[in-house]
Amino acid sequence: MTVPDVDRAAGSRAAIAARRARAAIKKAVTEQRRSATGVLDRASSHPDSLEAGMRVTELLQGIPGLGRVRIERVIERLSISPSKRLGGLGTLQRDRLREYLQKRAPFAGDEKASRLVVLAGPTAVGKGTVSTWIRENVPGVLLSVSATTRAPRPGEIDGVSYYFVDDAEFDRMIEAGEFLEWAVVHNSSRYGTPRAPIDEALADGKSVLLEIDIQGARQVREAMPEARLVFLLPPSWAELVRRLTGRGTETAEEQERRLATAEVELAAQNEFDYLIVNNDVETAARDVVELMK
Numbered sequence: 351m352t353v354p355d356v357d358r359a360a361g362s363r364a365a366i367a368a369r370r371a372r373a374a375i376k377k378a379v380t381e382q383r384r385s386a387t388g389v390l391d392r393a394s395s396h397p398d399s400l401e402a403g404m405r406v407t408e409l410l411q412g413i414p415g416l417g418r419v420r421i422e423r424v425i426e427r428l429s430i431s432p433s434k435r436l437g438g439l440g441t442l443q444r445d446r447l448r449e450y451l452q453k454r455a456p457f458a459g460d461e462k463a464s465r466l467v468v469l470a471g472p473t474a475v476g477k478g479t480v481s482t483w484i485r486e487n488v489p490g491v492l493l494s495v496s497a498t499t500r501a502p503r504p505g506e507i508d509g510v511s512y513y514f515v516d517d518a519e520f521d522r523m524i525e526a527g528e529f530l531e532w533a534v535v536h537n538s539s540r541y542g543t544p545r546a547p548i549d550e551a552l553a554d555g556k557s558v559l560l561e562i563d564i565q566g567a568r569q570v571r572e573a574m575p576e577a578r579l580v581f582l583l584p585p586s587w588a589e590l591v592r593r594l595t596g597r598g599t600e601t602a603e604e605q606e607r608r609l610a611t612a613e614v615e616l617a618a619q620n621e622f623d624y625l626i627v628n629n630d631v632e633t634a635a636r637d638v639v640e641l642m643k
């Protein structure tokens with residue numbers, strides 16, 4: 351049953367549950383945990399999602415500073431009927447609404463911005479490059495250093511790029527509850543985020559950037575719902591392949607495996623609060639930093 355169907359069966363338990371879930375999405379927008387454009391994008395790409403069943407007016411109510419009268423004015427200006435649901439918008443209406451949301455609330459209400467940002471994205475999109483730019487140019491940001499069981503690449507320094515540990519040490523860290531999250535990535539090595547430095551940095555008023563995979567991002571969202579989840583996109587698939595092969599740090603077989611993971615990861619981009627295209631390193635990095643203010 352789709353959400354609009356559920357609604358027609360007004361009063362049913364499913365209808366109440368759907369309404370509650372949509373109210374939760376609206377609250378998440380108000381509290382900065384999800385961007386309004388992210389909700390709109392998910393509604394467009396998943397016609398059966400709760401987001402698709404949400405009314406445009408409900409979404410706008412989630413944006414701080416927009417009262418009933420202003421919402422009426424906005425939807426009139428955008429030529430959208432008050433009863434319209436996100437999933438039922440025409441292409442032009444959706445584009446107009448998206449443009450409005452981006453101008454009005456690019457990061458919907460920065461006053462409650464979280465200082466914990468998760469940067470994920472497919473292999474070789476440039477996560478490491480963007481993070482390094484931030485480390486070198488923006489003071490007061492802790493770049494979390496993960497532990498991994500994979501072997502160091504040439505030039506990688508233990509304790510800076512990663513903590514390179516063996517399986518026994520990784521097991522010990524899991525047992526001791528030292529990880530905020532951990533996962534097996536690319537079906538090969540294990541990677542985990544040590545929790546203590548993050549807690550300390552946040553307590554000191556610093557911002558924290560985690561560069562982790564999608565499984566890890568999902569775990570962080572569960573553990574710390576206030577975290578902002580960013581997905582870094584390549585300008586195109588061909589450019590992603592070019593960056594991976596150009597980096598030249600993996601064997602052809604490993605590159606194949608990473609590209610297979612990348613396809614799966616790109617399909618999950620709508621779970622994220624923000625999508626940033628890494629055309630130019632500095633521009634992408636500045637966009638990420640904006641989210642930490």
Ligand SMILES: Nc1nc2c(ncn2[C@@H]2O[C@H](COP(=O)(O)OP(=O)(O)O)[C@@H](O)[C@H]2O)c(=O)[nH]1
Pocket residue numbers: 470471472473474477478496497500531532533535541542543561562563564565566567608
């Ligand atoms: N879940 C999780 N993923 C991580 C962590 N550290 C790194 N990763 C991810 O593991 C993947 C592999 O990283 P890496 O071996 O450095 O190669 P890359 O894919 O070329 O960046 C990337 O998607 C990273 O974002 C971590 O602590 N936790």
Ligand SMILES: Nc1ncnc2c1ncn2[C@@H]1O[C@H](COP(=O)(O)OP(=O)(O)O)[C@@H](O)[C@H]1O
Pocket residue numbers: 471472473474475476477478479480593594596597628629630631
């Ligand atoms: N905006 C960009 N334009 C061109 N090349 C880039 C850009 N960002 C990163 N690269 C290059 O792409 C390759 C992969 O970047 P890297 O930061 O290692 O990716 P990831 O950490 O996501 O696996 C590197 O060779 C890097 O120099």
